[in-house]
Amino acid sequence: MRALEVPEPGVRQPLFPWSSVAALSALGVVFAAVAWLPGEGRSAGVPVRVGALVLGHGALLATALEWARPPGAGRAGPPVVVGALAVAAVTAAVLPFGALAFGVVPAALWWAARRLGFRAVGLGVPVPRGAVALGAGLGALLGAHVMVTATMTVGYPVRVRATRELLEWLCYDAGASVLAMECFFRGALFDRAQRRWSFAAAAALSAAGNVARVLVDPLRPRTVEVTAGAVFYIVLLSVTSCWLFHRTGSLVPGLAGALVFFLAYRLLMPEAG
Amino acid sequence: MRPAAMRAEFGIAAAVAAITGAMVLLDPAPATPWRHLYLAPVIVGGLRRGPTGGLLAALAAVLAYAPVVLLDVERAGLGTQAGEAVVTVILLLGAGALSGTLAAQADHQRHRYETLVAVQQTLALDVPLEHAVKRLHACLARRLPGATVGLAVRDGERLVVAGAARVTPGSVGAAVLVSGAARYVADVGGAARPRRAFVVPLVAGTTTVGVLAVERLTDIGTAERTALLALGAHVGLALENARLAALQRRFADDLADKVAAATRHLAEADRMKSEFVAVASHELRTPLTALQGFSELLVARAFTADEVRRIGDIIRSETERLARIVSDLLDLSRLERGMTPALRRARVAVDGAITGALALFTRTTHRFEVDCAEPLPAVDADPDAVDRILKNLVSNAIKYSPPGSCVRVRARPAAGGVEVAVEDEGDGIAAEELTRVFEPYYRTPGATRAVPGAGLGLAVVKALVDAHGGSVSAESGPQRGTRMAFVLPAAS
Numbered sequence: 001m002r003a004l005e006v007p008e009p010g011v012r013q014p015l016f017p018w019s020s021v022a023a024l025s026a027l028g029v030v031f032a033a034v035a036w037l038p039g040e041g042r043s044a045g046v047p048v049r050v051g052a053l054v055l056g057h058g059a060l061l062a063t064a065l066e067w068a069r070p071p072g073a074g075r076a077g078p079p080v081v082v083g084a085l086a087v088a089a090v091t092a093a094v095l096p097f098g099a100l101a102f103g104v105v106p107a108a109l110w111w112a113a114r115r116l117g118f119r120a121v122g123l124g125v126p127v128p129r130g131a132v133a134l135g136a137g138l139g140a141l142l143g144a145h146v147m148v149t150a151t152m153t154v155g156y157p158v159r160v161r162a163t164r165e166l167l168e169w170l171c172y173d174a175g176a177s178v179l180a181m182e183c184f185f186r187g188a189l190f191d192r193a194q195r196r197w198s199f200a201a202a203a204a205l206s207a208a209g210n211v212a213r214v215l216v217d218p219l220r221p222r223t224v225e226v227t228a229g230a231v232f233y234i235v236l237l238s239v240t241s242c243w244l245f246h247r248t249g250s251l252v253p254g255l256a257g258a259l260v261f262f263l264a265y266r267l268l269m270p271e272a273g
Numbered sequence: 274m275r276p277a278a279m280r281a282e283f284g285i286a287a288a289v290a291a292i293t294g295a296m297v298l299l300d301p302a303p304a305t306p307w308r309h310l311y312l313a314p315v316i317v318g319g320l321r322r323g324p325t326g327g328l329l330a331a332l333a334a335v336l337a338y339a340p341v342v343l344l345d346v347e348r349a350g351l352g353t354q355a356g357e358a359v360v361t362v363i364l365l366l367g368a369g370a371l372s373g374t375l376a377a378q379a380d381h382q383r384h385r386y387e388t389l390v391a392v393q394q395t396l397a398l399d400v401p402l403e404h405a406v407k408r409l410h411a412c413l414a415r416r417l418p419g420a421t422v423g424l425a426v427r428d429g430e431r432l433v434v435a436g437a438a439r440v441t442p443g444s445v446g447a448a449v450l451v452s453g454a455a456r457y458v459a460d461v462g463g464a465a466r467p468r469r470a471f472v473v474p475l476v477a478g479t480t481t482v483g484v485l486a487v488e489r490l491t492d493i494g495t496a497e498r499t500a501l502l503a504l505g506a507h508v509g510l511a512l513e514n515a516r517l518a519a520l521q522r523r524f525a526d527d528l529a530d531k532v533a534a535a536t537r538h539l540a541e542a543d544r545m546k547s548e549f550v551a552v553a554s555h556e557l558r559t560p561l562t563a564l565q566g567f568s569e570l571l572v573a574r575a576f577t578a579d580e581v582r583r584i585g586d587i588i589r590s591e592t593e594r595l596a597r598i599v600s601d602l603l604d605l606s607r608l609e610r611g612m613t614p615a616l617r618r619a620r621v622a623v624d625g626a627i628t629g630a631l632a633l634f635t636r637t638t639h640r641f642e643v644d645c646a647e648p649l650p651a652v653d654a655d656p657d658a659v660d661r662i663l664k665n666l667v668s669n670a671i672k673y674s675p676p677g678s679c680v681r682v683r684a685r686p687a688a689g690g691v692e693v694a695v696e697d698e699g700d701g702i703a704a705e706e707l708t709r710v711f712e713p714y715y716r717t718p719g720a721t722r723a724v725p726g727a728g729l730g731l732a733v734v735k736a737l738v739d740a741h742g743g744s745v746s747a748e749s750g751p752q753r754g755t756r757m758a759f760v761l762p763a764a765s
Contacts, residue, residue: 001421001423001436001437001486001488002444002461002462002463002468002470002488003423003444003445003446003458003461003470003472003486003488004423004425004434004436004437004439004440004441004444004445004446004447004472004484004486005437005438005439005440005441005444006441006444006461006462006463007441007442007443007444008443008444008445008448008458009462122465125465145336145339148340149339149340149343152340152343152344152347194459194460194467195459195460195467196459196460197459198459198492198494199491199492200492236332246466246491247466248466249464249465249466250465
């Protein structure tokens with residue numbers, strides 16, 4: 001019974017420390033710049049794509065780790081993770097099967113989180129298998145729904161992709177896009193918010209941030225139906241992930257759900273090119 | 274999750290799927306009447322699982338209904354049917370939220386009343402505060418599933434705590450105890466998941482008699498906090514009532530004990546007074562009989578001078594005895610009226626007073642041994658009172674020790690005065706009776722049967738010694754004889 005036995009901490013950290021505001025501002029600038037490039041983001045040159053990827057996802061990962069850093073702990077975590085992300089991005093851009101290199105990012109994150117005591121970003125706590133299965137199931141449900149809705153309405157047929165392409169997307173999501181979103185919007189932002197406010201308020205903030213992040217993503221097709229669908233499904237996916245994180249204290253169930261959902265989403269995406 | 278709850282949720286999911294299937298097969302249009310059937314599982318979800326259940330069921334229905342609507346929008350654009358679909362979606366979500374909220378409110382209300390009744394029943398038992406708090410804690414822990422409950426209740430200067438080891442200064446509970454204002458903390462820390470805590474004061478009137486702390490991993494909403502505040506006020510009042518009832522019971526018990534003791538004391542006093550009347554009559558009649566008999570003899574017969582002297586001695590002795598009894602009775606009467614005996618203080622030489630007092634007891638078979646320390650200071654006392662004190666003590670020693678035994682009278686300087694002790698070789702007095710020997714009319718049970726007396730002597734001794742500002746004490750034990758001692762202040 002900590003309310004009776006443990007003295008209250010003196011000063012509470014602010015929800016948004018200034019250091020992270022700077023990093024997030026950089027992220028916004030990068031995404032905005034890429035979005036204003038001629039055509040769509042994916043048609044930009046390799047250096048721009050790599051730079052945007054590293055800065056965008058790296059900013060989220062670095063901020064999540066920085067927020068989780070206990071007072072007095074070392075600052076090596078964010079540079080190592082961003083460095084791993086940069087190496088993976090370059091490798092993916094220049095080598096066949098180079099996207100597999102995104103696998104080093106979770107490893108680097110694991111290393112960094114271990115140095116920080118894991119718990120602060122929702123890693124290292126016991127992972128309930130049932131919750132992981134539930135997360136994957138909910139992700140699959142939303143994924144199936146988006147596939148049905150998209151194919152029935154807006155003419156996005158489900159495309160049979162080469163295993164290599166699917167694997168590359170999966171590695172990208174697991175090592176960069178989804179990992180960064182879950183780490184920041186659930187492990188960092190939602191966790192900090194839920195320790196101040198109610199679940200509903202914290203989940204709303206997390207979902208709003210996540211939607212904003214997806215809306216400024218240069219890889220997203222700029223059509224009304226995709227935008228509406230992104231808002232709808234990302235809100236549902238975010239709330240689901242928040243709920244799983246709130247119930248288990250672990251990032252893994254939400255991560256599983258998001259990976260499954262984005263795998264379905266990748267099947268709907270137009271061919272890269 | 275319980276099997277019954279799982280069955281209900283599977284049932285809701287199956288109903289949504291069945292309605293969607295029927296809609297797709299029979300009338301796949303947004304305005305189909307089949308869509309209204311979604312209300313059934315949505316309302317059931319709300320009733321069974323509260324607002325969350327209602328909204329989730331509504332969400333499931335909306336997800337199932339969406340492809341039908343979107344397909345129509347794709348085909349015919351945003352027309353009347355799309356508008357009806359939007360209304361249907363709003364209706365489903367509203368129905369889920371409303372039915373869930375109403376069901377949850379009714380459930381909370383029922384739960385609240387049940388909790389209040391349980392608290393009342395728990396505190397109605399006549400048990401010490403520690404037990405009451407433990408029982409209350411167990412009751413609340415049962416009534417608030419999924420939460421950790423802590424209770425701290427003031428008991429004078431200390432705190433009775435249940436559900437926690439202690440109340441640490443600086444903690445939320447300690448702050449509420451001081452301020453009397455409830456506190457909600459979104460996270461008390463120490464866990465991977467945030468632990469919500471709500472600490473409410475237990476209020477009785479305007480006094481905070483304790484705190485009730487509730488901690489759990491899920492949100493504690495405004496309605497629950499309001500309910501917990503009401504519960505805190507109720508528990509505080511119930512605790513105060515229980516405390517007052519216990520106090521009243523203790524007071525009644527104490528009063529009954531005191532009345533019983535007073536009744537016993539009165540009965541004893543009544544018995545002792547009755548006994549005293551009988552004994553005093555006998556004690557007064559004995560010297561009177563002697564005086565009457567010898568005076569009649571003197572009138573009726575002619576005696577020689579020696580015989581007249583002897584009879585005169587007897588008459589004087591019996592007269593002194595009579596006078597002593599009457600003086601004792603007068604002193605005791607003054608004492609019972611709250612007055613102290615009248616004293617005429619002077620310098621009194623203790624050794625001389627002892628010799629004078631012993632001169633009375635010439636017709637006894639006891640031996641006397643006098644031991645006075647040298648030099649012995651004089652005392653500041655009434656000479657008559659000192660004489661009566663010594664005669665009473667020596668008379669008692671003679672009465673309660675076997676014939677031929679020795680009675681020792683010792684005098685020693687003591688702190689600020691002189692201590693005089695009279696020791697006999699009698700059977701002694703039991704410890705439980707020793708404390709009562711100075712009470713008026715009190716006689717030890719053994720003495721009542723064996724030795725004549727009114728139970729006045731030692732009471733008068735104590736009254737006289739106290740009036741001098743001295744002290745009197747008794748030491749004895751079975752077969753060890755008795756030592757009665759008094760201290761009188763030395764003359765300056």
